[in-house]
Amino acid sequence: MLSCIVIDDEPLALNLLKGYVESTPFLRLVAACTNAIAAFEILEKETVDLIFTDIQMPNLSGMELSKMILNQKTKVIFTTAFEEFALEGYKVNAIDYLVKPISYSEFFTAANKAKQQMLQTSNQAPIDDYIFVKSDYKLMKIDLKDLIYVEGLKDYLKFYTVHSEKPILTLKSMKSLEEELSKKQFMRVHRSFMVNLKKITTIERNRIVFGDTYIPVSDKYKEAFLKFVNSDFQ
Known part of the structure; x- marks a missing residue:
């Protein structure tokens, strides 16, 4: 299942893309935006696999948005009425370039191409042992082995x-973040906490102890956490 955002400042075109996404079994719609700025704000908070975006839009174009995306895992498919933007689209490594009016078969073919590329990449690439996060206008590298909790x-x-x-x-x-981190090493134990399972040394009642910090295990996550404790915790 690929998470996706659709962007178009024309309501009819936006509704068409939404309908196409909802008709495609391996796509999950995160948001439908009428401008690229709103989409960028979502991308700052959410990890999205695929973006379908128009190019010519007020204030911030789809092409400009594609160049601002920090997460290299996020792929872009352009949807536009102008064929002359095709070359520029391929320069930013777009998955595909669809010219309006777009049929569902064209949409599905492009979406499936994105799916196949991502499957191929995930099968070839090793699991990252670090992540980058944006903090104070800088990208900070965090080694997962050094991360205690979030x-x-x-x-x-x-x-x-x-x-x-x-x-x-x-x-x-x-x-x-929960979707991004490996479930084998990290577990969400509370609405507000995720812990590195390899860093746990002490559990007191329904709390995980990291030095002077006590992290509660809520009822929602207790069953999964206890399963880990009973099977893996030494």
Whole structure:
């Protein structure tokens, strides 16, 4: 299942793309945006696999948006009424370039091409042992082996690591991080907390103890956590 965003400033075109996404079994619609700025704000918080975007839009074009995306895993398919943008689209490594009016068969073929490329990449690439997060207008590298736990605070996350006295603060949702990190090493144990399972040494009642910090295990996640404790925890 690929998560996706559709972007178009024309309501009819936007509704058509939404309908196409909803008709495609391997696509999940995250948002439908009437401008690229709104889409960029979502991309700052969510990990999205695929973007279908028009090119000519007010304030920020789809082409400009594609150049601003920091997550290299996010792929782009352009949808536009102008064929002359095709060459520029391929220069930014777009998966495909669809010229309006777009039929469902054309849409499906492009979406399937994205799916096949991502499957091929995931099969070839090793699992990353680090992540990059945006903090204070910089990209900060976090080695997963050094990450102890993550705390959620509204739209922000705090990353607590072995070598950093202060947490690293970034604008990101806990849900998107949960999808990004390996479930074998990290587990969400509370609405506001995700922990590195390999860093756990002490559990007191329904709390995980990291030094002077006590992290609660909520009822929603207790069953999965206890399963880990009973089978894997030494």
